[in-house]
Every structure is written in C-alpha cells, then in structure tokens.
Amino acid sequence: MRWIDGLEAAAAEKLPEPVHRYFRQGSAGGISVGEATAAWNAYRFRPRVLTDVSTVDISTTVLGTPVDGPVLVAPTTLQRQADPGGEAAMAAGVAAANSVIGISSNAGTTFADIGAAGAPWWLQIYVVKNRDVTLRMLDAAVAAGARAVVLTADTPVVGRKEDDGPTIWEVIQPGHLLANLDEGEYAVEDLGKADNLTPDVIGWLAERTGLPVLVKGVLRGDDAKRCADAGAAGIIVSNHGGRQLDGAIPTARALPEVAEALAGTPTEIYVDGGIRRGEHVLTALALGARAVFVGRPALWALTVDSSAGVTRLLTDLGEELTHAMRLVGSPTIADLTPDLITR
Incomplete structure (x- = not known):
C-alpha cells in the first residue's frame, strides 16, 4: 500500500475522534466530499509515444514564486490539534x-x-461582518x-455539519484558533x-494589501470571468472540500469550464478537492490548472509525522507526477495539454 493511502487511518489513531471527524467530514449528507476523488479517477489518458522523456521537469512558478513542483498546501484550520x-x-x-x-x-x-x-x-x-476585524487581520x-x-x-x-457526538468545539484547546x-x-x-x-471586494483587498488576490470557491466559468474582470490574479476552483453546499459539482468536473472561460487571460488557475495521486495532479494540469492544493492529506501527514510528513507527502506526489509524465509522453508541464485527457 502507498504511504499516502495509509495516512488517514494512521492519523485517526492519534487524533481525538471529534477532531478526526471534523477534519474528514463534509457538509450535510456528505455527497460532495464523497465524490471528490472519484471525479478525478473518472478521467482517462491519451498518452503520446516516441517522445524524449529522459529528463522531466515539474518545477513551475505560482504568482511568480518558483516552486519545485505544482503541489501546494491548502489553508486548513485547527492545525495545532494535529501537531503542537x-x-x-x-x-x-x-x-x-x-x-x-x-x-x-x-x-x-x-x-x-x-x-x-x-x-x-x-x-x-474570510471577509467578516465587522470589516475592521478583517482589516486588522490583513495588516498583520x-x-x-x-x-x-x-x-x-x-x-x-x-455549511451545515451533521455531528452525531461531541464536536470539536467541545474538545478544542485554548489558543488553537x-x-x-x-x-x-x-x-x-x-x-x-x-x-x-x-466582485468589488477583490479590488478593496488588493488596494488595502498591495498583494495579488485570488478567489477561492469558484465552480463556474462565468463567475471566474467576473472575478478576473474585477482584478483577481488567480482563481482557485474549489468546493471547500465538500464542506459548504452539499451536492456542489466536483472540482474535477468544474475545472475545464473555468479554464475555457479564462483562456487567453493572465489569470492563474488552481484547483483543490480530492487530489490524492500524481495522476490526479497530471489531469488537473492538463485541464488548465497551474498547480493544485492538497488539504486533508496534509493534515493527516502533519498528524502522523509533523513537518517531515508534510515534506514526504509533497515529495511523493511530485515523484508520482514525474513518473506519470514520462508515461504520458510530456517532459515539461508546458507539454500537458487537454488533448491528453478524456472522460
């Protein structure tokens, strides 16, 4: 078994049950969280042959920052429950x-x-009802x-969670939020x-911080275009890990529409939700993502082996991506194009 495949079970042995449940659960009936990985598995590859893949390069940049590979760690809360x-x-x-x-x-x-x-x-x-609180957070x-x-x-x-026992809010330690x-x-x-x-809030955030603004939680091409037109530097195709509207479309299915809507623009596209394999990363990049985010796997890795576990997770996914790129006939990320993918 892959090390990654055993991470959640290993983390569950170390975490209090309400914490494990909070990390893993989706909203309402759990439809969206349950479909996420299966949606990536539904794609198939159309590999190229007789291409030189003796050297494969998975390095890229994200908003101008160089990274060794296109796998980033998503924002998640209560990480001190996973590791001190x-x-x-x-x-x-x-x-x-x-x-x-x-x-x-x-x-x-x-x-x-x-x-x-x-x-x-x-x-x-999160922009909250008291904008002064948001501004203090941004400035910090x-x-x-x-x-x-x-x-x-x-x-x-x-999103509504349907807990059937003590919730994380009953066991959370002071200072972890x-x-x-x-x-x-x-x-x-x-x-x-x-x-x-x-969409006006995008410009407000950019003006206040002087930083590029990405919009996370986009599942439609028209929304992606509205955000880009309002000044967004990037779009993150996301359904919040299945934790908001249950039954929301899987990100693997939403990504192609967003990529089509933003074709020819400088707006960078990212995606999260259910990505567990290098082949999933390859699919996302071929469909138009610049990089992917992983959330729950990073929490499990942090729980199991602290910083070293997180490094191994990202390294293992990068090695799997490199292997898959050799087999699909693409030596660089720029060679990953939609014609390599079919459903």
Whole structure:
C-alpha cells in the first residue's frame, strides 16, 4: 500500500475522534466530499509515444514564486490539534519541499511564527461582518510577509455539519484558533461571515494589501470571468472540500469550464478537492490548472509525522507526477495539454 493511502487511518489513531471527524467530514449528507476523488479517477489518458522523456521537469512558478513542483498546501484550520507546532510545523514541511502554503485566517499560530518557518505563504481570508476585524487581520499578514490574499467566496454562511457526538468545539484547546486577533478587541458576532460581498471586494483587498488576490470557491466559468474582470490574479476552483453546499459539482468536473472561460487571460488557475495521486495532479494540469492544493492529506501527514510528513507527502506526489509524465509522453508541464485527457 502507498504511504499516502495509509495516512488517514494512521492519523485517526492519534487524533481525538471529534477532531478526526471534523477534519474528514463534509457538509450535510456528505455527497460532495464523497465524490471528490472519484471525479478525478473518472478521467482517462491519451498518452503520446516516441517522445524524449529522459529528463522531466515539474518545477513551475505560482504568482511568480518558483516552486519545485505544482503541489501546494491548502489553508486548513485547527492545525495545532494535529501537531503542537501547528501551522509553523506545516510551513516548515512545505519549506523543505520548496512549495507554497495557504494559511487560514483562523490560524492558531501567529503569522510571524509561520513566516519564520521559511515557506512562502498566502493568507486565506474570510471577509467578516465587522470589516475592521478583517482589516486588522490583513495588516498583520502583510507585516509578516504574506505574498498573496486568498478570498474565500463560497461561505456567506457556514455549511451545515451533521455531528452525531461531541464536536470539536467541545474538545478544542485554548489558543488553537484566531492567534492573530487580540482578545477583547472583537465580539463573536463580529466574526460572522459577510453575506453581501460582490466582485468589488477583490479590488478593496488588493488596494488595502498591495498583494495579488485570488478567489477561492469558484465552480463556474462565468463567475471566474467576473472575478478576473474585477482584478483577481488567480482563481482557485474549489468546493471547500465538500464542506459548504452539499451536492456542489466536483472540482474535477468544474475545472475545464473555468479554464475555457479564462483562456487567453493572465489569470492563474488552481484547483483543490480530492487530489490524492500524481495522476490526479497530471489531469488537473492538463485541464488548465497551474498547480493544485492538497488539504486533508496534509493534515493527516502533519498528524502522523509533523513537518517531515508534510515534506514526504509533497515529495511523493511530485515523484508520482514525474513518473506519470514520462508515461504520458510530456517532459515539461508546458507539454500537458487537454488533448491528453478524456472522460
């Protein structure tokens, strides 16, 4: 069995059951979370033959930052429940793999400590009802060296979870959430998600931070175009790991429409959701993604072996991608084109 395939089971042995359930669960009936990986498995390859693949190069850039491979770590919350080092340990593992990490605005580790781990990082932000809280978070991230802002756009309200036992909120340890907001400077109601956002918020974020803005949670080509027209530097095709609207289309199926809508534009396209193999990464790149994000696998790897586990996850997926590219007849990422893929 692949090491990656055993990660969740190994993590489950170390995590309190409510934490494991929170990390793995989707919303409502679990349809979207259950379909994610199967949607990538539904694609088939049309390999080229008699091409020179003696040397394969999987290095690329993401928003101008060089990375050794096109596998990045998605923003996830409550990482200190997985490892005492939390986001700093995750970032150290990412740095060793020369990749990029997304950091949740709910992070339980200060942005300064995350930045000190050495990985280039992008801030994932929820715009909340109290914009002053959002502004304080943005300013702190910029001061600590964030290189981009990832606007989560699919959460006007939080998706319904159907817990059947003690929830994570009953076992979470103090200090594992919102380490970058000073206690006493906000009320719980200030943190409610803003439900009145329009594409204008993209320019507002860019102006405030001076950073490129990506929009995460896009599943439609017309929405991707609206975001790009409003100034988004990147789109992340995502259904929030199946944790928001249950029954939302798998990202593997949404990606081609988004890529078609943004063809010929400088807007970079990323995708997450259910990616577990190098072959899935290859499919995503051929369909138009510049790179992919992995979320739950990184949490399992962090739980099992801290920073070293995260590095191994990214390295193993990169090696699988290299192997698949040899077999599909594409020595560089630029050679990965839609004609290699069919459903």
